[in-house]
Each structure stands twice: as C-alpha cells, then as structure tokens.
Amino acid sequence: MSRIANKKKKRNRTLRGDSSGDESDREIYSLDADILINKAFTLYRCTPFYKFELSKLHQYAKEIKKFIEGQMTGILPFDSSLDEFENINMLKEGKVTDVVISRIKIPEWNVSNKLPIGIEIQFRSKKSSTEQKFHIVLFPSIRHGDDTKNSPSFSHYPLIIIKAPQRITTIFIEWIQRQFDCRICRHHLLSSNLKGIIEDSPSVSKQTELTYSIPNISEIKNITLRISFEDIKRLYDRIIQKDTEHSETLSIMEGIENHFFHCLRIKFTSLTLSKISTNVGHITCDGKLKLFKVFNSHLTASFLEKLVITAQ
Incomplete structure (x- = not known):
C-alpha cells in the first residue's frame, strides 16, 4: 500500500472517532x-x-x-x-x-x-x-x-x-x-434562576448589568444597575467577612440588593429581575441568550450548566 493511501486511511480513522468509548x-x-x-x-x-x-x-x-x-x-x-x-x-x-x-x-x-x-x-x-x-x-x-x-x-x-x-x-x-x-x-426563566447565575460574578472581569422590570408604571419600564468588577469584589469580600463574624449566609445578589436599598431606598427584592449581563453573556427572563468569547472557558461551561439546571 502506498504512503498516500496509508495517510488517507489513517485520516479517515481519525475523523470517525477516537479510540475511547x-x-x-x-x-x-x-x-x-x-x-x-x-x-x-x-x-x-x-x-x-x-x-x-x-x-x-x-x-x-x-x-x-x-x-x-x-x-x-x-x-x-x-x-x-x-x-x-x-x-x-x-x-x-x-x-x-x-x-x-x-x-x-x-x-x-x-x-x-x-x-x-x-x-x-x-x-x-x-x-x-x-x-x-x-x-x-x-x-x-x-x-x-x-x-x-x-x-x-x-x-x-x-x-x-x-x-x-x-x-x-x-x-x-x-x-x-x-x-x-x-x-x-x-423556556421562560424566573428571577431566582437569573440570580443563581449571578452568583459566579466574583469570577468575572467586566461590569455586571442587572435589569429589573417595574410593574404598573408606564413612565418607567425598567431600572438597570451597572456594577464594576471592583465593586462586586469589595461587596463579595464584605459579605464573606460578615458571614464569618455572624455565622449568617448571604448571597451575592442579596448583598447587592440590600446595598442599593440602603443607598437608593428602592426595594429591588420587590421587583422582577428580567435580564442579566456579564462578560460571559446576557440572558433574559423570556428566554433569550447570547454568549461572548471569554478567555476563561470554565466560566462559559459553568454559565451553561446553570442554565441546564433551570430547565430540568
């Protein structure tokens, strides 16, 4: 058998699958x-x-x-x-x-x-x-x-x-x-589904956007919070410190919503979180998704795994 034929045969074996399984x-x-x-x-x-x-x-x-x-x-x-x-x-x-x-x-x-x-x-x-x-x-x-x-x-x-x-x-x-x-x-997502995905925010390297829908007010349909990575990191570290001191468990989203309530007197827990956006991608509660190219592929895999869990 010629060298070219050998190469072709080997290439076909490679395309059809690996040796495992x-x-x-x-x-x-x-x-x-x-x-x-x-x-x-x-x-x-x-x-x-x-x-x-x-x-x-x-x-x-x-x-x-x-x-x-x-x-x-x-x-x-x-x-x-x-x-x-x-x-x-x-x-x-x-x-x-x-x-x-x-x-x-x-x-x-x-x-x-x-x-x-x-x-x-x-x-x-x-x-x-x-x-x-x-x-x-x-x-x-x-x-x-x-x-x-x-x-x-x-x-x-x-x-x-x-x-x-x-x-x-x-x-x-x-x-x-x-x-x-x-x-x-x-597949329509709940606010709790979107909040669960945000729990990975300390790992991201770009600002996070949270969009809340406001019911029964025609003049203002939504409010968007833009939070830098540095601010989220500081907030996350403070939450960890408080959890250690008081033996309480506080999620990142709870920390963010409590922080803005004290600053703006807006009770975000009463609103519907309708869209989140990070450097991994953005997703809306009505089931629209867009993913971006990121250096750390673990973030994308984790993001998708969390989405799969919401559908199970």
Missing part, C-alpha cells in the same frame, strides 16, 4: 463550540426523548433534511400554527442544502455528563449564492437526580437553544416531537 460513540465532531458564540439564541425546554440513539446521528440528519423539504414542498402536512403565506415564501426563498449533527466538545464541560449535541441546518436562498447556517444545540441533563439515567429507553436533553427563523424552528420542533415522543415549549 464503544462503537456507538464514534462519529465525527464536525461542529465546534464556537457555534455558541455571538448568536442570539432562544431557549426551549424539552421532556425526555424515547429511544434516542447517539449512534444514529447521521441518520437523524438525513431525516431532518427530508422532513424540512417535505414540509416546505407540501409533501407532508404543514403545521397549522404556521401561516400559509410564510410557507409559500419559504419555498420561494430557497432550499435546505444540508443538515449536520454531531456532539460538541465544550472546553471545561463536566466530563461526568454527556456532551451537548449540535445541529446545523444549511440553507441557500434563490436570491443569493450565500449560504445561511442555522444552529440548534441540545444540552443533556447534568443533575445527579435525573430519573432517566436508570431508564435505558429514555435520554434527557432538557435545554434546547435555537438560532433559526421561526419557520425552520417550528418544523424542527415538529419533527423531534414526532420522532422521540417528547414535548418542547419555550
């Missing part, structure tokens, strides 16, 4: 964690999948592409929640050229958990030669109390984030609900 784990990691960065995602919650198999990701990609094409051309019954005019426009605009599915290796992701699964839908418009790429990421359950771990027929990916037009999103959700007998809905 069983045969079902060997597929191409063709999607990178960078697909998460600088995109406006919408958050969804999902019930456990029934008979989902990692070894069939390539097959699922083909089925998704076929299903989208069928919906767009009218071969399959179109979802009644979607406007008929939208369906016609989608058909005129172009076509799906490819669907890629692979697991995503996120730096610092907890190795005891499954890896997230990324889906890339490639769309080409008839009006332009430029290809658009839409992304969907499925995050696995990470909590030790996940009931599906003892049920081999079920796999739980409670958090799904989607960056795609509503028409593509609706079609994808329809396919995955039919395929795995699950239910998907928008």
Whole structure:
C-alpha cells in the first residue's frame, strides 16, 4: 500500500472517532463550540426523548433534511400554527442544502455528563449564492437526580437553544416531537434562576448589568444597575467577612440588593429581575441568550450548566 493511501486511511480513522468509548460513540465532531458564540439564541425546554440513539446521528440528519423539504414542498402536512403565506415564501426563498449533527466538545464541560449535541441546518436562498447556517444545540441533563439515567429507553436533553427563523424552528420542533415522543415549549426563566447565575460574578472581569422590570408604571419600564468588577469584589469580600463574624449566609445578589436599598431606598427584592449581563453573556427572563468569547472557558461551561439546571 502506498504512503498516500496509508495517510488517507489513517485520516479517515481519525475523523470517525477516537479510540475511547464503544462503537456507538464514534462519529465525527464536525461542529465546534464556537457555534455558541455571538448568536442570539432562544431557549426551549424539552421532556425526555424515547429511544434516542447517539449512534444514529447521521441518520437523524438525513431525516431532518427530508422532513424540512417535505414540509416546505407540501409533501407532508404543514403545521397549522404556521401561516400559509410564510410557507409559500419559504419555498420561494430557497432550499435546505444540508443538515449536520454531531456532539460538541465544550472546553471545561463536566466530563461526568454527556456532551451537548449540535445541529446545523444549511440553507441557500434563490436570491443569493450565500449560504445561511442555522444552529440548534441540545444540552443533556447534568443533575445527579435525573430519573432517566436508570431508564435505558429514555435520554434527557432538557435545554434546547435555537438560532433559526421561526419557520425552520417550528418544523424542527415538529419533527423531534414526532420522532422521540417528547414535548418542547419555550423556556421562560424566573428571577431566582437569573440570580443563581449571578452568583459566579466574583469570577468575572467586566461590569455586571442587572435589569429589573417595574410593574404598573408606564413612565418607567425598567431600572438597570451597572456594577464594576471592583465593586462586586469589595461587596463579595464584605459579605464573606460578615458571614464569618455572624455565622449568617448571604448571597451575592442579596448583598447587592440590600446595598442599593440602603443607598437608593428602592426595594429591588420587590421587583422582577428580567435580564442579566456579564462578560460571559446576557440572558433574559423570556428566554433569550447570547454568549461572548471569554478567555476563561470554565466560566462559559459553568454559565451553561446553570442554565441546564433551570430547565430540568
């Protein structure tokens, strides 16, 4: 066998997977964690999948592409929640050229958990030669109390984030609900969920923004607090010192809200925390997410893990 043939054979073995794990784990990691960065995602919650198999990701990609094409051309019954005019426009605009599915290796992701699964839908418009790429990421359950771990027929990916037009999103959700007998809905976060994420603030190196919604006042819809890293660090150190002296446990958010109450006489605990923004990313209570590129990848992994827990 020639040297070129040997190199080609070796390259193919590398692409198909590493030597660890069983045969079902060997597929191409063709999607990178960078697909998460600088995109406006919408958050969804999902019930456990029934008979989902990692070894069939390539097959699922083909089925998704076929299903989208069928919906767009009218071969399959179109979802009644979607406007008929939208369906016609989608058909005129172009076509799906490819669907890629692979697991995503996120730096610092907890190795005891499954890896997230990324889906890339490639769309080409008839009006332009430029290809658009839409992304969907499925995050696995990470909590030790996940009931599906003892049920081999079920796999739980409670958090799904989607960056795609509503028409593509609706079609994808329809396919995955039919395929795995699950239910998907928008994921709206509580103020307590956002406050829990802020507890990582002492680790960040940029100012933090907290946006509170004000009910029943049309003139002022919200209040935004911008707090520098230095101020948060001082406040955090003071909280730790008080906890040590008085044997009390006070969270960072409680410290921030108490501090501004004493300064401004505004009771932020009575308001709804609707948006948070750090150097890792920002997220809103209505389920909008945008992540930024940060030097410390542990912060991004921790941020995402906290989001997954809110969806479980």
